[in-house]
Amino acid sequence: MNFNFTEEQLMIQQAARDFAERELLPDVIERDTNATFPHRQMKLLAELGFFGITVSPEYGGSGMDSISYVLALEEIAKIDAAAAVVLAVHNSLTCYGIEHFANEEQKRKFLPDLASGKKIGAFLLSEAEAGSDATSLKTIAEDKGDHYLLNGTKIWITSADNAGIYIVVAHTHPELKHRGINAFIVDRHSPGITLGPHENKMGMRSSDTHPVMFTDVKVPKENRIGDDGFGFKFAMKVLDAGRMGIAAQAMGIAGGAFDLAVKYSKERKTFGTEIANHQAIAFKLADMAVKLENGRNLVYKSAWQKDNGINFSVMSAMAKQYCADVAMEITTEAVQIHGGYGYVKEYHVERLMREAKLTQIYEGTSEIQKIIISRAILKE
Numbered sequence: 001m002n003f004n005f006t007e008e009q010l011m012i013q014q015a016a017r018d019f020a021e022r023e024l025l026p027d028v029i030e031r032d033t034n035a036t037f038p039h040r041q042m043k044l045l046a047e048l049g050f051f052g053i054t055v056s057p058e059y060g061g062s063g064m065d066s067i068s069y070v071l072a073l074e075e076i077a078k079i080d081a082a083a084a085v086v087l088a089v090h091n092s093l094t095c096y097g098i099e100h101f102a103n104e105e106q107k108r109k110f111l112p113d114l115a116s117g118k119k120i121g122a123f124l125l126s127e128a129e130a131g132s133d134a135t136s137l138k139t140i141a142e143d144k145g146d147h148y149l150l151n152g153t154k155i156w157i158t159s160a161d162n163a164g165i166y167i168v169v170a171h172t173h174p175e176l177k178h179r180g181i182n183a184f185i186v187d188r189h190s191p192g193i194t195l196g197p198h199e200n201k202m203g204m205r206s207s208d209t210h211p212v213m214f215t216d217v218k219v220p221k222e223n224r225i226g227d228d229g230f231g232f233k234f235a236m237k238v239l240d241a242g243r244m245g246i247a248a249q250a251m252g253i254a255g256g257a258f259d260l261a262v263k264y265s266k267e268r269k270t271f272g273t274e275i276a277n278h279q280a281i282a283f284k285l286a287d288m289a290v291k292l293e294n295g296r297n298l299v300y301k302s303a304w305q306k307d308n309g310i311n312f313s314v315m316s317a318m319a320k321q322y323c324a325d326v327a328m329e330i331t332t333e334a335v336q337i338h339g340g341y342g343y344v345k346e347y348h349v350e351r352l353m354r355e356a357k358l359t360q361i362y363e364g365t366s367e368i369q370k371i372i373i374s375r376a377i378l379k380e
Contacts, residue, residue: 012068016075024080031206046117059111066303070248077252081355082207089158092245094121097238119164124154135178141170150217160210181231185223192217203354247319250327250359257334257352295323314376321369324359331356
């Protein structure tokens with residue numbers, strides 16, 4: 001068992017760290033306050049190859065492994081989790097879904113624009129009554145022979161406005177329940193697509209989140225991914241990869257808060273000495289460090305399993321559940337260590353705490369991850 005990263009992996013990690021500190025940090029508080037999408041930074045990330053980081057060079061990507069990807073995502077999330085989630089949804093759900101489950105014609109048609117960052121990808125699954133329970137979708141794709149007619153509403157859609165390509169999961173045969181679900185590649189600018197208002201979120205505020213409405217949207221038959229009825233299986237497989245990305249993001253958020261807490265504890269003095277010298281603070285930092293190490297190991301193992309063709313469904317669920325919960329704990333403790341300063345925006349940790357909360361909710365709540373894990377245990 002080798003715990004050492006390769007030179008290439010370390011290079012990607014350093015490149016992501018340098019970018020985050022140079023391009024994301026200076027205006028991250030302002031963008032969070034104003035809920036402003038990071039257009040300039042996304043363009044630069046595309047130029048650096050991060051929008052196609054794991055996509056095969058055959059389709060215009062960088063062809064990196066999953067460990068390189070999670071290392072990069074973690075570094076970006078340390079500074080700006082909202083920018084990281086745009087990358088995570090684009091890479092883990094959209095690019096991964098098309099590259100691994102679409103046919104060759106679809107790959108050649110859609111992946112080059114996604115891998116280059118010319119178009120951002122979005123994944124449309126959640127609805128008002130179908131989030132954790134994906135079989136209860138109300139969005140309908142009616143088969144019209146040479147095309148489908150899409151009607152319905154999706155909610156909580158990351159990059160809804162700025163994306164160029166949607167993957168939409170919808171029912172074609174509701175009477176067949178999960179066997180009647182399909183996934184479609186849809187042009188964001190197709191006639192009949194309208195957006196609801198930008199969600200005024202607690203955290204991840206500079207990511208672009210809207211409800212999306214479909215009214216008689218024509219989708220060519222050739223844009224369906226896989227055989228008729230493959231959509232539910234597709235969504236579950238893609239979410240395995242997505243959860244690994246969210247776990248990495250959670251570790252980035254937690255790591256960013258931890259670094260700030262360590263720095264502050266060495267500078268702030270009470271009772272004539274730095275607060276790091278007080279056991280109450282030192283023990284908090286020790287607990288945070290152990291949780292970070294455990295979480296990262298879960299993320300790296302799930303990435304390793306994915307790269308080696310091993311079923312990583314349970315490991316990604318474990319990583320997502322543990323890392324999200326730990327991120328919430330670590331960021332809360334980071335605020336506590338900062339005291340009153342931790343409660344104001346200037347010191348970043350309050351923003352990281354707000355952003356950590358979402359990692360426990362999206363792409364399957366922590367409770368859903370426990371269902372996945374427990375079912376796997378009880379099957380053995």
